[in-house]
Amino acid sequence: MSTKTDWSADQPIVSIKDVYKSFGELEVLKGINIDVMKGEVICIIGPSGSGKSTLIRCINALNDINSGSIKVKGMEVNDSELDKLELRKEVGMVFQQYNLFPHKTALENIMMAPLKVLNQPIKEVEEKARQLIERVNLVGKESSYPGELSGGQQQRVAIARSLAMNPEVMLFDEVTAALDPETVNEVLLAIKDLAQKGMTCILVTHEMGFAREIADHIYFTDRGVIVEHGPPATFFTEAKDPRTQEFLSQIL
Amino acid sequence: MDVVWEWFQWLNSEHGIKLTIFYDEWDRNRFFGGIWTTIHLSLVCMALSIVIGMGGAWLQMSKFIWIRRIVQGYIQFFRNTPPLVQLYFFYFAVDSALASVTGIEGGVFSSYGWAVISLSFFAGAFNVEIFRAGIESVPKSMVEAADSLGFTSFQVFCYVTMPLAYRVCLPALNNNLINLIKTTTVAYAIAVPETLYISNQIWSDEYNVPEMMNVVWGVYIILVGILVTIMHRWEKSIRVPGFGN
Ligand SMILES: Nc1ncnc2c1ncn2[C@@H]1O[C@H](COP(=O)(O)OP(=O)(O)O)[C@@H](O)[C@H]1O
Numbered sequence: 001m002s003t004k005t006d007w008s009a010d011q012p013i014v015s016i017k018d019v020y021k022s023f024g025e026l027e028v029l030k031g032i033n034i035d036v037m038k039g040e041v042i043c044i045i046g047p048s049g050s051g052k053s054t055l056i057r058c059i060n061a062l063n064d065i066n067s068g069s070i071k072v073k074g075m076e077v078n079d080s081e082l083d084k085l086e087l088r089k090e091v092g093m094v095f096q097q098y099n100l101f102p103h104k105t106a107l108e109n110i111m112m113a114p115l116k117v118l119n120q121p122i123k124e125v126e127e128k129a130r131q132l133i134e135r136v137n138l139v140g141k142e143s144s145y146p147g148e149l150s151g152g153q154q155q156r157v158a159i160a161r162s163l164a165m166n167p168e169v170m171l172f173d174e175v176t177a178a179l180d181p182e183t184v185n186e187v188l189l190a191i192k193d194l195a196q197k198g199m200t201c202i203l204v205t206h207e208m209g210f211a212r213e214i215a216d217h218i219y220f221t222d223r224g225v226i227v228e229h230g231p232p233a234t235f236f237t238e239a240k241d242p243r244t245q246e247f248l249s250q251i252l
Numbered sequence: 253m254d255v256v257w258e259w260f261q262w263l264n265s266e267h268g269i270k271l272t273i274f275y276d277e278w279d280r281n282r283f284f285g286g287i288w289t290t291i292h293l294s295l296v297c298m299a300l301s302i303v304i305g306m307g308g309a310w311l312q313m314s315k316f317i318w319i320r321r322i323v324q325g326y327i328q329f330f331r332n333t334p335p336l337v338q339l340y341f342f343y344f345a346v347d348s349a350l351a352s353v354t355g356i357e358g359g360v361f362s363s364y365g366w367a368v369i370s371l372s373f374f375a376g377a378f379n380v381e382i383f384r385a386g387i388e389s390v391p392k393s394m395v396e397a398a399d400s401l402g403f404t405s406f407q408v409f410c411y412v413t414m415p416l417a418y419r420v421c422l423p424a425l426n427n428n429l430i431n432l433i434k435t436t437t438v439a440y441a442i443a444v445p446e447t448l449y450i451s452n453q454i455w456s457d458e459y460n461v462p463e464m465m466n467v468v469w470g471v472y473i474i475l476v477g478i479l480v481t482i483m484h485r486w487e488k489s490i491r492v493p494g495f496g497n
């Protein structure tokens with residue numbers, strides 16, 4: 001298929017070029033360009049309604065785009081011939097509202113996709129799932145239902161559930177925004193652990209301290225455009241655009 | 253058993269409580285035959301109405317507006333007209349229309365057959381709405397989560413939408429099936445030999461209206477009670493903590 005070009009590690013694993021997206025009359029993304037190298041962690045920040053969720057959802061084809069190009073490991077996402085399964089094997093996504101399957105236990109939530117989507121043997125899948133439970137620090141909660149877990153615990157199960165598919169890239173859309181303050185940290189720790197082990201991460205977040213600590217690069221969006229971007233060391237101290245300065249002054 | 257039968261005979265001779273269905277073999281056979289007819293009429297209609305409900309709920313997700321309108325029309329028609337009128341309509345109007353089209357004499361279906369068709373469509377109309385509400389109660393974000401894990405839309409339906417929807421549906425389905433059991437008594441009107449029809453024959457022959465009335469109450473209370481128990485067990489067995497209650 002023409003949609004898949006070869007990808008090698010010296011090229012961006014996610015490459016977003018001149019992306020436009022509208023919902024009806026409403027233009028939400030107006031020419032977005034972002035390149036992410038393998039193993040990089042990037043944070044997208046910006047006021048609510050600026051199109052952050054839309055952008056991140058376009059990367060795994062939950063939203064389609066009007067023009068431009070998004071490539072994940074050489075796969076053109078904006079192509080009607082795209083094999084969505086191939087894309088979704090590479091890209092994991094964690095949502096603000098966790099979205100765990102409420103009728104499945106924590107362990108079953110993690111096992112479901114490898115079992116049903118990848119048809120892997122159950123023994124292997126379960127072993128892997130138990131390792132993931134350990135990795136997100138939830139040993140003892142294997143057979144709890146989502147309704148019996150705190151927000152922070154549910155979100156960590158959600159992270160493990162995505163990891164079970166062995167993705168190359170993880171997307172996080174304000175994954176701590178719905179949490180009680182005291183459980184935010186445990187989720188951030190789980191993400192930090194991932195990032196330090198070399199996972200490519202694209203995060204939308206309002207946790208500026210966290211962004212500063214783990215991001216390789218920070219993008220500030222407002223009304224569908226990237227206003228300013230840079231590595232955290234300079235981004236927070238040398239923001240030039242008044243919109244960035246105003247946003248940072250409100251949130252810091 | 254004979255002791256029991258004799259006791260009812262004694263009850264009649266001593267106290268004038270005339271329960272012929274327990275000691276008169278002819279009455280007993282036709283009465284339990286009537287209960288059996290009620291039971292299998294109910295079971296067949298339940299099964300068919302669930303199939304109709306699922307099919308209808310599925311059709312209501314169709315992208316063709318006229319398919320959704322036809323289903324909606326069917327639901328409105330059967331929900332807003334009396335089941336007895338529906339039964340007459342099938343038994344007299346549809347049957348003779350079909351007979352003249354096909355040339356079959358003496359009715360296309362038996363009265364039992366028409367009762368099954370009519371009651372299944374009646375209860376099915378409610379089931380379509382119940383199942384649709386269940387499917388709609390599953391948050392779109394849950395479907396997206398499954399989507400982004402690589403599930404196909406059919407897998408999403410089987411592993412996420414359906415299991416969640418039917419947990420939400422069960423209490424309403426339960427009510428509708430109870431209602432269906434009660435509504436099978438309208439089959440009396442087209443001479444389906446179910447419990448009420450047979451009881452009426454017995455009390456006409458034996459002049460024991462008060463006794464038979466009480467027996468009929470008892471039969472329906474027991475039948476509905478059995479269904480309620482089964483459904484509650486089922487509801488309980490699929491309950492998960494923190495969901496839907
Ligand atoms: N499915 C949709 N249909 C129509 N409008 C949408 C949809 N999703 C998002 N929007 C609109 O797009 C804009 C950007 O939304 P979003 O990407 O969620 O912003 P953010 O995540 O930065 O808060 C908002 O004005 C929102 O109302």
Ligand SMILES: [Mg+2]
Pocket residue numbers: 052053054173174
């Ligand atoms: Mg958002």
